[in-house]
Amino acid sequence: MTDERKTQLSRLPQVTTVLGQPEVQALTAELPRWAVVQAVRDELADQRRQLQASPTEPTEAKWLPAPATIEQRARELVRSPLRRVINATGVVLHTNLGRAPLAKQALRRVEELGGGYCNLEYQLDSGTRGSRQQPLGQILRGLTGAPAHLIVNNNAAAVLLTLAGLCAGRQVLVSRGELVEIGGSFRIPDVMRASGALLCEVGTTNRTHLRDYLSAVSESTAAFLKVHRSNFAQVGFVAEVSPAELAKSAHERGLLCLYDLGAGELQTSRRRPEREPAHDVEQLDEEGLGFASPREPTVAELIGQGCDVVMFSGDKLLGGPQAGIVCGTKEAIGPLARHPLLRALRPDKLTLAALLGTLELYRDGQPEQVPAWQMLHESESALRARAERLQAEAAQQGLVTELVRVRSAVGGGARPLHKPWSWAVTPPLPSDRVLTVQAALRCQDLPVVARIFAGRLLCDVRTIAASEVTIVAEALARAVVATPVD
Numbered sequence: 001m002t003d004e005r006k007t008q009l010s011r012l013p014q015v016t017t018v019l020g021q022p023e024v025q026a027l028t029a030e031l032p033r034w035a036v037v038q039a040v041r042d043e044l045a046d047q048r049r050q051l052q053a054s055p056t057e058p059t060e061a062k063w064l065p066a067p068a069t070i071e072q073r074a075r076e077l078v079r080s081p082l083r084r085v086i087n088a089t090g091v092v093l094h095t096n097l098g099r100a101p102l103a104k105q106a107l108r109r110v111e112e113l114g115g116g117y118c119n120l121e122y123q124l125d126s127g128t129r130g131s132r133q134q135p136l137g138q139i140l141r142g143l144t145g146a147p148a149h150l151i152v153n154n155n156a157a158a159v160l161l162t163l164a165g166l167c168a169g170r171q172v173l174v175s176r177g178e179l180v181e182i183g184g185s186f187r188i189p190d191v192m193r194a195s196g197a198l199l200c201e202v203g204t205t206n207r208t209h210l211r212d213y214l215s216a217v218s219e220s221t222a223a224f225l226k227v228h229r230s231n232f233a234q235v236g237f238v239a240e241v242s243p244a245e246l247a248k249s250a251h252e253r254g255l256l257c258l259y260d261l262g263a264g265e266l267q268t269s270r271r272r273p274e275r276e277p278a279h280d281v282e283q284l285d286e287e288g289l290g291f292a293s294p295r296e297p298t299v300a301e302l303i304g305q306g307c308d309v310v311m312f313s314g315d316k317l318l319g320g321p322q323a324g325i326v327c328g329t330k331e332a333i334g335p336l337a338r339h340p341l342l343r344a345l346r347p348d349k350l351t352l353a354a355l356l357g358t359l360e361l362y363r364d365g366q367p368e369q370v371p372a373w374q375m376l377h378e379s380e381s382a383l384r385a386r387a388e389r390l391q392a393e394a395a396q397q398g399l400v401t402e403l404v405r406v407r408s409a410v411g412g413g414a415r416p417l418h419k420p421w422s423w424a425v426t427p428p429l430p431s432d433r434v435l436t437v438q439a440a441l442r443c444q445d446l447p448v449v450a451r452i453f454a455g456r457l458l459c460d461v462r463t464i465a466a467s468e469v470t471i472v473a474e475a476l477a478r479a480v481v482a483t484p485v486d
């Protein structure tokens with residue numbers, strides 16, 4: 001290092017000098033002292049690195065960091081690392097954005113039960129120890145028709161526990177068309193291996209018949225497992241065995257019929273679909289396949305058809321907290337309740353509270369109070385009205401936008417063919433600015449996550465709450481103005 005560079009570095013102020021400045025001192029009235037100290041250290045370290053790297057002569061004035069810079073750094077240090085965002089993607093169960101937003105009733109239960117003590121594992125009548133699985137029993141029996149149940153951390157845990165508890169060391173027959181991978185790391189063959197059960201593939205990729213299962217049955221077979229094709233679909237020359245048929249054949253042979261349902265709808269829509277209105281605006285249709293989304297079986301239907309165990313997620317179509325629900329016969333659930341893995345997979349009281357609040361809404365015939373249910377069943381006319389409001393509010397902010405008809409997605413690895421029409425607001429942008437404006441939306445104080453499709457930046461109103469429209473309009477206007485045109 002040259003002598004000159006050394007003197008430059010030595011002229012950097014001490015941490016205590018910077019902290020002694022009245023404006024910096026004043027910051028500690030509002031921000032924790034550790035954050036202000038850390039901010040000063042980080043800023044000085046950055047300046048030191050810059051001095052060492054840069055060949056240019058620094059000006060003396062730059063050497064006392066501006067209090068505003070320190071404040072900004074300190075605020076970033078104390079800002080919550082988990083932040084609320086606005087989902088403008090139109091993907092209702094966006095796994096990266098936390099899947100299902102909770103219903104007010106679920107949040108009320110979390111506040112009430114999480115903020116104090118509760119009878120989590122305590123029987124109030126006898127004053128003796130109880131099971132945390134017990135309190136939700138009655139409501140789950142009513143909604144699923146299954147006499148027994150267990151709640152675990154998520155559906156992956158539900159499948160793992162079921163296979164470990166009922167099939168370890170024995171064969172489980174699965175159709176080759178159902179060896180699914182769900183986003184991330186859930187793959188049926190891998191979970192099967194981890195559980196100690198032995199996977200026996202039957203049938204072919206596109207067609208599996210009852211005779212395929214029957215001819216594979218051996219002394220060591222424990223169960224037939226059906227896995228819902230949650231995140232993909234098969235079309236063309238395809239065949240699968242219905243759960244009713246599979247359960248009947250399993251029982252005739254003393255075997256179990258298990259069903260990994262994944263998304264787990266408790267009830268199907270009571271609303272009739274709207275008639276398609278005429279549209280004179282641009283429509284961005286990302287599939288054009290015209291598939292009708294097949295009706296999915298509900299949990300109660302599968303139990304009614306004789307499945308011994310049905311497993312599903314709490315935060316997919318149910319719209320509750322992350323959880324896995326295993327429901328079925330007393331004979332099948334009993335060994336799972338005694339299995340040592342259950343202790344490792346059990347849910348905490350906050351999950352149970354939120355799940356209870358969500359299930360209460362289904363029990364009381366108010367599924368529209370569940371945000372994910374409401375978003376998925378929103379009428380196209382209501383969506384259009386919300387998009388028009390967003391467009392009008394953006395115009396008030398000085399931003400001209402267009403309205404386009406788009407397709408939303410269910411997401412969360414559920415109902416891959418269901419792409420309901422929705423409405424989006426899109427700012428007219430040259431293609432080289434689409435990504436920068438999308439990034440600028442993410443960098444707002446309340447980040448807005450928007451989707452790009454067909455070269456357009458879309459704010460799909462299906463997942464934007466009515467109370468968020470104004471925030472999105474303002475953020476959009478700011479983001480378009482803030483990103484330079486070059």
Ligand SMILES: *Cc1c(COP(=O)(O)O)cnc(C)c1O
Nearest residue numbers: 154155156182228230262263313
């Ligand atoms: C989503 C899904 C899972 C995993 O459920 P998580 O609750 O995300 O753990 C397992 N099986 C199927 C069929 C699914 O759709």
